[in-house]
Amino acid sequence: MATRQVARAGLPLMNIVRMKGVPILQQLEVEECLLRTSSENWCIINDGTDKPNIVMGISGKPAELVEISPVLEDKIPVIRRFTGGGTVIVDHGTIFVSFICNKDDVADVQPYPRPIMSWSSLLYSQVFQGVTNFRLRENDYVFGHRKFGGNAQSITKNRWIHHTSFLWDYEARNMSYLRLPKRAPEYRLARDHLDFICPMKDYLSRSEFITRTIDAAESHFSVESTEFEAVKPPSNMKFTPTSRLLTNQELEAAGNTSI
Amino acid sequence: MALRIWASSTANALRLSSATGPHFSPLSRSFSSVLDGLKYANSHEWVKHEGHVATIGITHHAQDHLGEVVFVELPEAGGSVTKDTSFGAVESVKATSDINSPISGEIVEVNSKLSSTPGLINSSPYEHGWMIKVKPSNPKELEHLMGAKQYTKFCEEEDAAH
Numbered sequence: 001m002a003t004r005q006v007a008r009a010g011l012p013l014m015n016i017v018r019m020k021g022v023p024i025l026q027q028l029e030v031e032e033c034l035l036r037t038s039s040e041n042w043c044i045i046n047d048g049t050d051k052p053n054i055v056m057g058i059s060g061k062p063a064e065l066v067e068i069s070p071v072l073e074d075k076i077p078v079i080r081r082f083t084g085g086g087t088v089i090v091d092h093g094t095i096f097v098s099f100i101c102n103k104d105d106v107a108d109v110q111p112y113p114r115p116i117m118s119w120s121s122l123l124y125s126q127v128f129q130g131v132t133n134f135r136l137r138e139n140d141y142v143f144g145h146r147k148f149g150g151n152a153q154s155i156t157k158n159r160w161i162h163h164t165s166f167l168w169d170y171e172a173r174n175m176s177y178l179r180l181p182k183r184a185p186e187y188r189l190a191r192d193h194l195d196f197i198c199p200m201k202d203y204l205s206r207s208e209f210i211t212r213t214i215d216a217a218e219s220h221f222s223v224e225s226t227e228f229e230a231v232k233p234p235s236n237m238k239f240t241p242t243s244r245l246l247t248n249q250e251l252e253a254a255g256n257t258s259i
Numbered sequence: 260m261a262l263r264i265w266a267s268s269t270a271n272a273l274r275l276s277s278a279t280g281p282h283f284s285p286l287s288r289s290f291s292s293v294l295d296g297l298k299y300a301n302s303h304e305w306v307k308h309e310g311h312v313a314t315i316g317i318t319h320h321a322q323d324h325l326g327e328v329v330f331v332e333l334p335e336a337g338g339s340v341t342k343d344t345s346f347g348a349v350e351s352v353k354a355t356s357d358i359n360s361p362i363s364g365e366i367v368e369v370n371s372k373l374s375s376t377p378g379l380i381n382s383s384p385y386e387h388g389w390m391i392k393v394k395p396s397n398p399k400e401l402e403h404l405m406g407a408k409q410y411t412k413f414c415e416e417e418d419a420a421h
Contacts, residue, residue, distance in 0.1 A: 084353045112325060154354065156357045
């Protein structure tokens with residue numbers, strides 16, 4: 001049982017870590033380490049990652065999800081992450097927000113995918129209140145019928161992570177590296193990717209979004225800022241992250257697979 | 260608490276199960292998805308102990324709350340499991356969820372059908388959706404697990420609290 005840390009007004013403590021431009025693989029490694037080895041609550045915010053990366057969920061098959069030839073030619077890294085969910089291409093225009101929580105510190109939320117997703121949508125409803133028509137649609141954050149945020153989770157016995165990649169902005173040409181997945185949300189209606197997504201920049205600045213997100217977190221937790229350097233796993237820590245970069249050999253083998 | 264309605268595929272699976280092995284019967288009207296004769300962990304895994312082998316899977320309650328299972332990650336036979344420690348994961352609704360072993364022991368068999376048909380966990384959680392078979396290293400661990408009645412109450416209380 002995790003020790004509950006309680007601070008302001010009896011709310012559980014949450015450590016907020018703000019980063020900018022941290023490589024997404026490093027962010028994923030830190031998140032998985034915190035999920036599995038920490039007993040505290042965390043909110044990780046990474047304001048953009050350093051370069052374009054494709055990130056698949058735990059069961060992602062590159063042959064089905066990625067245009068292998070241009071990805072290899074343009075040397076786009078492909079990562080398989082430790083959480084479930086679909087495939088995204090992330091870059092400096094992506095804002096990442098991750099909540100890592102003890103289930104007992106969010107006691108009114110059952111530790112299953114849909115209740116956690118619902119909890120997160122309520123938090124982000126606060127963020128976008130008065131801004132535009134935000135909603136959770138199937139498992140995506142949308143403005144109207146266009147997706148601007150993708151979600152994924154990992155749930156352990158006593159803790160869970162819910163993380164989101166927000167398209168604050170994106171480069172249209174990067175979306176061409178992704179294929180239409182077999183399992184797509186119904187509301188996508190076979191739309192081309194660029195007709196399916198929209199950027200958040202039309203509604204909120206980066207700083208305003210991050211500030212509003214921290215404010216929303218403060219309604220559930222007593223937040224304290226922590227430096228990124230303090231959460232990096234020490235070199236002697238015996239924890240092996242499962243998120244990893246796929247090798248060129250793996251991608252080439254996927255490209256040779258007939259679908 | 261609303262009555263749980265049997266999925267017809269689960270009911271058929273149970274009739275098949277009772278014809279081929281020990282008889283398992285639904286326990287109560289309010290939680291008819293809990294089988295008598297199994298042991299249960301508070302993380303919603305079940306154990307069927309027969310002789311020197313214990314079969315492990317997740318309960319109907321768990322699969323119902325998880326949603327459609329689209330991927331299962333399991334260890335290999337020959338490895339070991341430790342009580343209350345994760346041995347694998349399922350993916351559903353954008354989430355990976357740990358599966359925790361209720362007991363310790365050596366893995367003697369893994370359900371290979373789940374790699375091609377992960378939905379068996381939803382349609383047949385107590386029979387065709389079994390996950391691993393284990394040779395228990397400490398059979399006394401089974402005594403600390405819940406019986407069907409206790410697990411039924413546990414599930415009702417857990418759902419009522421949210």
